[in-house]
Amino acid sequence: MCNSPKNPSAATAAANRAAVDRYDMADRxxxxxxxxxxxxxxxxxxxxxxxxxxxxxxxxxxxxxxxxxxxxxxxxxxxxxxxxxxxxxxxxxxxxxxxxxxxxxxxxxxxxxxxxxxxxxxxxxxxxxxxxxxxxxxxxxxxxxxxxxxxxxxxxxxxxxxxxxxxxxxxxxxxxxxxxxxxxxxxxxxxxxxxxxxxxxxxxxxxxxxxxxxxxxxxxxxxxxxxxxxxxxxxxxxxxxxxxxxxxxxxxxxxxxxxxxxxxxxxxxxxxxxxxxxxxxxxxxxxxxxxxxxxxxxxxxxxxxxxxxxxxxxxxxxxxxxxxxxxxxxxxxxxxxxxxxxxxxxxxxxxxxxxxxxxxxxxxxxxxxxxxxxxxxxxxxxxxxxxxxxxxxxxxxxxxTKELGMWDGDPVSLHPHPPAESAKRFVEFAGADSILAEGRRAIEDADYRWAVEILHKLVFAQPDNTAARELQADAYEQMGYQAEGPQWRGIFLSAALELREGIKPMPFTTASQDTILGMPIDILFDFVAVHIDGPKAADVDLRIDFEFVDRAETWTTWIRRGTLGARRGASRDTQLTVSGPKAALTGVLLQPGDATKLAESGAVTLAGDAQALATLASVLDEFDPSFPIVTP
Missing domain, CATH: 3.60.15.30 (Metallo-beta-lactamase domain)
Known part of the structure; x- marks a missing residue:
């Protein structure tokens, strides 16, 4: 595949030159x-x-x-x-x-x-x-x-x-x-x-x-x-x-x-x-x-x-x-x-x-x-x-979205197949060769929106189809060149890049040490809760108390029916109490497997069944910061 950005097409060049007439360029x-x-x-x-x-x-x-x-x-x-x-x-x-x-x-x-x-x-x-x-x-x-x-x-x-x-x-x-x-x-x-x-x-x-x-x-x-x-x-x-x-x-x-x-x-x-x-x-x-x-x-x-x-x-x-x-x-x-x-x-x-x-x-x-x-x-x-x-x-x-919610009102969009499943059915019906041919025709006619839409089906059904990925990248690239909005440009050009070269490492993350440590305690537990793998945790019955000694607050947490809940106050039937400053308890919550080391160093104290932390660790999911976007 050609991995470098391509030239703007004649249609893109013409569209961008024509756009000048829409604006008051004399206003300086x-x-x-x-x-x-x-x-x-x-x-x-x-x-x-x-x-x-x-x-x-x-x-x-x-x-x-x-x-x-x-x-x-x-x-x-x-x-x-x-x-x-x-x-x-x-x-x-x-x-x-x-x-x-x-x-x-x-x-x-x-x-x-x-x-x-x-x-x-x-x-x-x-x-x-x-x-x-x-x-x-x-x-x-x-x-x-x-x-x-x-x-x-x-x-x-x-x-x-x-x-x-x-x-x-x-x-x-x-x-x-x-x-x-x-x-x-x-x-x-x-x-x-x-x-x-x-x-x-x-x-x-x-x-x-x-x-x-x-x-x-x-x-x-x-x-x-x-x-x-x-x-x-x-x-x-x-x-x-x-x-x-x-x-x-x-x-x-x-x-x-x-x-x-x-x-x-x-x-x-x-x-x-x-x-x-x-x-x-x-x-x-x-x-x-x-x-x-x-x-x-x-x-x-x-x-x-x-x-x-x-x-x-x-x-x-x-x-x-x-x-x-x-x-x-x-x-x-x-x-x-x-x-x-x-x-x-x-x-x-x-x-x-x-x-x-x-x-x-x-x-x-x-x-x-x-x-x-x-x-x-x-x-x-x-x-x-x-x-x-x-x-x-x-x-x-x-x-x-703000006023009426996520559904657009069309019954066909209420319960559609997921993109990959829909794509497979579409390709089986229409044929990969027909879709490729239509994608090429659309690009030749500078119909880039239709090209990315039709080729999306083929890429999602056959993500290793090099011809489909390259064609869709070409169409996205021209859409990026024509976009006035820099975020639209960034999205389209990034899509073209990853279709050609694969997923790139993420340049940054919002979860910096300061932001995690700065979370209010209730948000900290919300952050942990979205890491719970629900199916794995469905049969877990767990209760752990966390005593934030620098905040003079104790919170009880529980995992039942696949969810993690938390509230202020200690529990009468807790399996384990973990005590320490908020920074150390944050480490325990996000990396419970390291709790023993923290306890040995004196950063936290454990009272009760330490095996409860191993159970917590077993149901925590990890997030890949570079998950697929333009492929399934």
Missing amino acids: RDFADSRRGLIAELPGNVTGADGHAIFDPHDFDYIGDDTPAPDSVEPSLWRQSQLIRHGGLFEVTKGLYQVRNNDIANLTVVEGDDGLIVVDCMAGVESARQGMALIREHVSDKPVAAVIYTHTHIDHYGGVKGVVDAEDVASGKVPIIAPGHQFDKYAIGENVVAGNAMARRAAYAFGGLLESGPRGFVTCGIGIASTSGPEVSYISPTDLITETGTRREVAGVEFEFLYAPDTEAPEEMHIWIPQLAALTCAENANHSLHNIQTLRGARTRDARNFARYLDETLERWGDAAEVHYGPHTWPVWGNENITAFIESQRDTYKYIHDQALRLANKGYTPLEAAEVVELPEELARNWANRGYHGTLHHDVRAVY
Whole structure:
């Protein structure tokens, strides 16, 4: 098989050249704004402790500022990539600074009278550390007075230990301010309990398996970096914001918060800094359409809430805001521009929500609706509403999922055969040679969507059929070259890569040591519970108590009828009690076979029948981080 990316077809080249006419390419305001206030360029690579390059800005030198889009990149995505490839330290307004584009997310720093307030911390410790070094060199060496997380996603808290010392947080010296009643639950639970599947899907969507270049990874759309193996850290918040209008004064700077749950994240908030006339709507207003349902996999969002809280923000602060800074991409300056920006984003999410449900009420299925919904011209031609993160097509389908559930309403989809079984029956009926012939015809006619659909049956029925895999890879590749949405591009090109070369090792995992150790105890047991092999555990009757000596909490766990349950309090009929600090008990729960070694070292104590841990170990399943996607 040919394992290198192929040329864009003549049809793809023509489609991408024709796409230029859909856009307002003469509008160059964003190019000036994305470079406004530059203080210092990035100093070079972001490197890990072992010296490997986590991020190299020169990987994107091929995206020239004035270079026209190559035929293998959709021109709107190319333009967005030109805007975000430049990284560095920027002054947003006097007293507010950002480090951008050495990570998928921004590091924002507010300079107070006697300290710095950091708003969001990037995804990785190393990128955050580089960002803080730029702040120290060019802005201020004042100590960090507080950290603010705008929401529960990993690219906004993962770099926290590159910003602040955990001991300073634990001592109360540096508060961590965050939204919601259950920030830990959603930050850790969403990213870890289903994290193995999420990380695998994210590697496709964010191009983690692709080489940088015009026929591979371009950018993430909302940020330049697809970082390689960063250290992901976590420190729990110490000050939770649960009501709109709540204020905090830190280092002489007043912050006012708008609580916006169930929007882009389960827990999220907007922030107003009156003395700077500076506003952020976190990720509810971006230079991109956002996801109502992420392709990596996460809870479906409420598009109506996006619009509702953006309108409330305008009502509260819209007349006074002079700069809007985001945790991704570049700011918006000037009250008139800010108002227009937020109004346009508000109306886009409201339109998607309302039109999806209008069509649902007319009997359309999600896919049927997604094929016909188009934004009004005024919204569609606004660059900030283009699909650089979410896309209109999958956001329309996501509204159905949020409001109507997983079934599309068509009885044929209610109880279908699994893909591999359906594929075998289809191939037996149609014939492998006929499917190959139809796949070739479809590719020759540039009917790539049909080509991947028909060839999917053959690949799933005969995964070793080299001709079918190669043809499907060719079709996916052209679809990737034509995709405006970088996540669609990443998914299609990653599919082509793995069809040609087989499964690639995963570049990262969400289950870092810090995130696992940071899990609230109830989420920790949820994490263990999804590892229970139900059929193996069906006849197991097991009860183990865990005494968390550093938390002064005891929990009892049981396995019965194939499930693991847990609740606070000790059990009268426990078979075993395991005592120790939370970090050690986490190790016992995830690797119960190592409990004896931990007991011998004095890290934990065992009281009762230690054989209970062997029983637990026997029913724990393991997850392959590189499970198949494009093959059965």
